[in-house]
Structures are given as structure tokens and as C-alpha cells.
Amino acid sequence: MFGYGIIFYAIMVVKWSGGLFLFQLQPPIFNTPFNFASWVLMGTGIHLWLISNPGYWVWFDFAFYLLPAVYMLAFFVGQKRSHFLAIAMLLVNWLYISCYTLFPTNSIESYIGWLLFPVLFITHQMRSYYFVLQGLRYFFLYIMVSAASWKLVQQGLFNAQQMSGVLLYQHKEMLTSSPDHWLTNAYYWLINHWLVSYWLYLLATLLEAFFIIGFFTSRFDKWLILAFVVFLVADFLVMRIYYWELLPFMLALWYGKYRLPPKRSQL
């Protein structure tokens, strides 16, 4: 829990300083994703209510960012019913993230850790905690391996100019607005040396596929953490995409080596 709190609040500071809280963004426009759960939510009209009542955005942010701290406090003072707060955190996280990602922010996929981790805190028996944490670990491994598999299934991997096309699409506004900048020159170099950029794409895919090892043993989990940090940094440098919100899953890898605790042990 403590590790989750550190990661959550470190990301909160980044979001605050980047002006990425809802009340800082004050979005007037939304987009309908191809996500049935989002349609159910949108059917209630809550996103339109938020748009027309911007005064409530700050309360939305407040509830979302405060609840983990309240839960931690209750947990550390030994409050036996702290798991009820975890249920509230789960509900608030789902509502906040589902709304937040309808507006011009990030895609909901990157928030999967924040959607699922509160389930871990609902548990109050050591064994349940162990099984949920292990489940989260396997789910994260699945995310990485499936990212590699999609590149195979959708055949991006079989296109030698794939990364050139990806870079052009991803950075077209940067390339055309800053034609003489060193970063633009670096991107153009990669775009025009498509074999080199394809190798980057291939290496990224192999790195993702490498996580398959975690399904068979937890012995290499520390290496997987390192591999994920490399992946995050490379994604940030080459693609200017930041997946910091996936970092809580590192905790599931870090504690992946622990064995099944004895029966009836409490948290």
C-alpha cells in the first residue's frame, strides 16, 4: 500500500504541475470511445453535467486524489473497516478515470493499474491479498505479451517501414512546426533510415514478448522491472508517450517472489 501511495502521489504531482487535473483542463468537448462501459456511463449524461458545471471538477479531482491518502491513514492506524474505504476508492477511480479519459487527455488503457489496484486493498486476509497481487502480476505480464502478440497478429511486425510510418504519424505536428530542431532532425533520420527504425520496433516488440518468462517463473521479476523502466524511458524519448500510470504494476513484480502465506493470517 505504501509503495502504491508513493507512486500515486508522485504521478499526482506530475499531473498537477503539468496542469492535467480536470479543474485545470476545464474541457468543453468529449469523444465517444468504442467502449461499451463508456457508453453506459455516457448514457447517464454525467460527462455533459460536468461540462456544464465546471465548479464540480475540483471536487471530482479532490475525491480521486484524496481517497488513497484517507485509506492509507485508516489502514496504518489499524482501522478494521478500512477495506470499505478501498471499495469507495475503487468506485471513485472507475468513475473519475472513465470520465477523465472521455475528455482530451490520455487513453483509458494506460490507467488500467489505477482501475484494478483498489481491488487489492479491499482484501483483509493475507492469502486473499497474495492471490490478488499475483493476479495483478499475471495481468501486467499479459498486457506486455499481448502488446507484442498484436504486432504479430495485425502484421505491423511484417512491415519493414512500420516505424517510419509510426514516427511520421505520431510526430507530424512536431516535425512540421519545428523543422530545424535537433529532435526533428533525429526523427527524420530514423524515418529515412527505415531499417534502423524497424530494428527499434522489433526490439520493442521483443522486449514486450520477453515478459512471457514471468508466466513460468518469478526469478527474473527484477529484470522485468528493469525492462519495463527501459521501455517507459524509450517510449518517452522516441514516441513522446508516457505510461507512468502503469508503474504500480512494478509492485506486483517486486513482491512476485513471495510464497503463499499461512492460513488465516491477517494483513
Place this chain on the structure above:
Amino acid sequence: MYFKQLISYKPRYFLLVVLFVLVQIFINLKRGMVLTPFFHYGMYSQQMPPQKSYEVLEVWVDRKKLRGQDFLPWQWDKIMQPLVYFKNISANNLLYYSNVKRISAAVFLPADSTDFIINCQYPLFEQWYSRYLSTILKRPVTKLDLVVRHYNLQQGKLQTTIQVQHLASTCR
């Protein structure tokens, strides 16, 4: 091993995990639509060869084009994303008529058009964007032009063309 331990611990937890896995498999096989928390993690996995031309969003403030190099990645995203959303209004509205309405009706879920359809109120959007941009730039925005310009990929670089349209005209 995990499943073996889980089934002997609490069979109902085991069933929940199996259900979770089955739904994820179903979503993967079906492709297309997702259902939180069951997503596809296939960003940039489809074939994307370089195109001959690209539509590029441009922000002109007081007759000067904003440059990506002057902003951190998340600041640049903050500047560009609302424009991407505005440009996507027609596609958003089309999705309602082609999928949201039909699929929701099939499962008796109310999906009123007022909750999904966005009206093209460009003057209001520009007013808001101007205010929003001035908080990012930390200076007032007096003259604002939002355009979509076509660029051709020639000799390994994106070259400007005379084909340009105002952002307002992307939404009808």
C-alpha cells in the same frame, strides 16, 4: 500453480478469475469494441507504411505558428488534443448512428442522442481554446488561427502544400 492454489483456497475466487480471463479472450477474438477493464493493447500494431500526404493541425497565435520544440511532450499534447477532438466531431457523431445507437438498443440500454452527439459550435470552442491556450502560454492570445494543412512527404521530409482548411470547416 496459481490456479491450483486459488481453487483450493476459495473456489469462487477461482471462478471469478476464470470469468475475467474468458471475457478478455472474448474481447480479443471479437476485436473492435472493448469493455472497461478489458482492453486491446495493440497500439501501432496494424501496418502503417509512410503515406504520401498527411493532415497536420497548426495553431497560429498572433500570426506566429506554435512550435512543438518549445513545449514539453504533455504540454504539446494539451495544446493538440482538444483540436484533435474537435476535428473528430463528425467521426464521433457517425459512431453514434453506426454503432452506439444500434448496439445499445440491442441490450435495451438507453442511449439518447443528446448524450453522444456533439454540435459544431466553433465560435464557442475557439473562445474556450483561446482562454485555455493563454493559461498554457502564460500570455494573452489576441489573434488565433486553427487550421488543418496538408503536407506531402517528399525527399524524406514533410513539405508544405497550399491545401489548407480552417478547423471550423472540418465539422459540419
